[in-house]
Amino acid sequence: MTPTLLIVVLLALGAMAYQFGKRRALAMAGPRGSALSLHSRPSYYGLFAALWCLLPALAVLVLWQGGETSVVTRLVIGELPAELRALPEDRLGLVINDIRNVATGQVLAGGQPPEIVAAAEHYLALQALSARAESVVVLLLAAGGLALGWRLVAPRLRARNHVEQFVRVVLIACSTFAVFTTVGIVLSVLFESIRFFQAVPPLEFLFGLEWSPQMAIRADQVGGSGAFGAVPIFVGTLLISAIAMAVAVPVGLMSAIYLSEFARPRVRSAVKPLLEILAGIPTVVYGFFAALTVAPFIRDSGSWLGLDVASESALAAGLVMGIMIIPFVSSLADDVIHAVPQSLRDGSLALGATRAETVQKVIFQAALPGIVGGILLAISRAIGETMIVVMAAGLAANLTLNPLDTVTTVTVQIVTLLVGDQEFDSPKTLAAFALGLVLFVVTLILNVIALHVVRKYREQYE
């Protein structure tokens, strides 16, 4: 039986168990109308029986599916001729790949060495056996569960409590996803980074001034030694982020202040959603815009002014990234400005301050922690932004602060190092994970501080 068919059969059995459980509860309750003697409503008995039927069977099914390949592979390896088994790890992997390809028919069996063909046949036989055994075990478990559930159903059984307990466990499991995702991120970047730092010392990575992540294909290659000093990348990232913030913070902040303090409600309700459209545009569209329109424009106007502008200048990427972040800054600023109590505004205006003075001297001061928090979040966003810089910024790791020059960023390097064919033991690939680790840690710190500041700020006025 294929897994899909097996699941369908299981679901049918579960539905049957539901009916059986419900009927049995009603039957045991006695004549019509006496369902009141049951502890729970009848459908809970049905659910109780269905859970008994399905849960153990499904659990075994999932485990079996997950472990089948590796167990079968190990058994096949065990049957291989001794000289094949003695091969080193990576060669053995290739042999197993061949066996699998022959077994799945991707490679024709003719022309392959006989021991591979024999192993492939063995592989197929084991797989078929495993599939049969799986069906039998799972169905037996389901039937056993059904019988047990059916037997357990009794008027005194606290079926609702059991079912609700199960529901509660499922809810808790779902809510822990965030923790597991975080752990997954930390572990995945950490392990690869540790392997990277075994090849390249952390100090060289963090403080080295030269970045050229090529590794030699042959040992005697000229210029084959890679350099993994990430300072130029960090500087490039900061440069582009700084340009972006120089655009986004004034524009975003001023438009938030104008819309919430000066504009008439009709203007506000018309303009605010329009500005928020900017936040909904995919970053790849911004990247395309930057590469196609903004970068050539900046290069042309630069050469008109007699400046030498790179065609992938930091300015173009930073400018467009700033545009992208405008709505982000303005909606966060809008939130914190709204949280400032009206009484502060009224008090200032009553003392004779103009609106602008009220904003500058009272509201801005009161909202400052929240605004700083918002800006920190925006910075973390700018640092982690990928598509704009991949499409509009360069690859050359120049150590420069000149916005008209080409720089590269952490995210650009991660993408270039990991897209395409890769082998997972070269420092070139692992460097991407080390950069990812730096990126994750930096943005995490920024986010934690920012979220904490914003939360404290909100509580202050609540």
Place this chain on the structure above:
Amino acid sequence: MSSPTPDAAQAASHEIAVVVRRGLAKRYARERRFRLYGIGAVALGLAFLLLLFGTILGKGYSAFVQTYVQLEVELDPAVIDPDGLRAQDVLSRADYGGLVKAALRERFPEVSGRRDKRKLYGMVSSGAAFDLREMVMANPDLVGQRLTVWVPADDDVDMLVKGHIDRDLPEGDRRIDDKQLTWVDDWQAAGQVETRFNRILFTAGDSREPELSGIRGALMGSLYTLIVTLLLSFPVGVAAAVYLEEFAPKNRWTDLIEVNINNLAAVPSIIFGLLGLAVFLNFFGLPRSVPLVGGLVLTLMTLPTIIIAGRAALQSVPPSIREAALGVGASATQTVFHHVLPLALPGMLTGTIIGMARALGESAPLLMIGMVAFIVDVPQGINDPSTVLPVQIYLWADSPERAFVERTSAATLVLLAFLVTMNGLAVWLRSRLERQW
């Protein structure tokens, strides 16, 4: 000033009034200036928006039509089906490219020399041969007839007809040379060139030839990826929101979960790509480039959004509903699932649609799990290698041909149309279904 005389006090207040009045004009000017800054900032933001849409619309609208060229093709039985048996495999293997070339030679008999002929052959798309083959396969009786067919023009001809290639440039700077120009002019004079709605854009997968490439593969890839994302993130997100909002005790563990969710919402998306690469591809050994893995990665990325929106929706359900349900004897679980959740569902749906819209536009994490491959076939399921619409835009944006710029803009327009629709749906749902308490 222990006891100021009334006179002194009056003088002092008068002085203050003078000072205030003197500064007034300046302060009003500053007020006006500040207001102008605000208006300037808003105007700048709107101008950027306009510029962005204007550029993409201006570059992309012409991709929705495509130039076709009329050819008279002699379906020579000696070439297509020498045996006269009309066997399908013979028909499918015949040299239709040769027929197209013959038709071109016949149209411009004066062309001679290998280089000129090759230029001439390059004027129509290599897709013309496929079109012919399909026609013959569908209707073998056509063999031996003389047909008038419209075939797609090459992308350079297409660009010329649409006016994207400047005829006044020196010959060397043009993608199309003087001879080819005269041929196109000849065609146009004879009415044998026309632009039609570009069906290929919506029915084809990716291709190296701009005039044969379409977004269907990317659209289907996006669809499968989003289906996986939705099926996983909606139930899990709702369950997590329900637990955290309705059942969770206030303790360290739930605090940790909450901080984690808020942080994950702000983690750069490319980090999720690294997670997907290390965990799903390298650890679990799932295949590269498939919508299943893309959906898994995007699920992890959108779940925080959905949970946060779900919690807000649950919070807006008034406590009286819960109290009433508990008061008539419902259990806590029954209260939530029978009464609170149905009332909060519209808000949760809105949040989910917005999360899905964001997932649809996301590309960085998908680059990490290999959904950037050049894939010609339209994917048929969640285990077929595919790409998604934003990644297709990224891939095309890298291509040097002018015709791909146009297609990139068109693909962007399609993507934006989907996003506008989804966000509009969310706004509509919110206004339609959400109750004010």
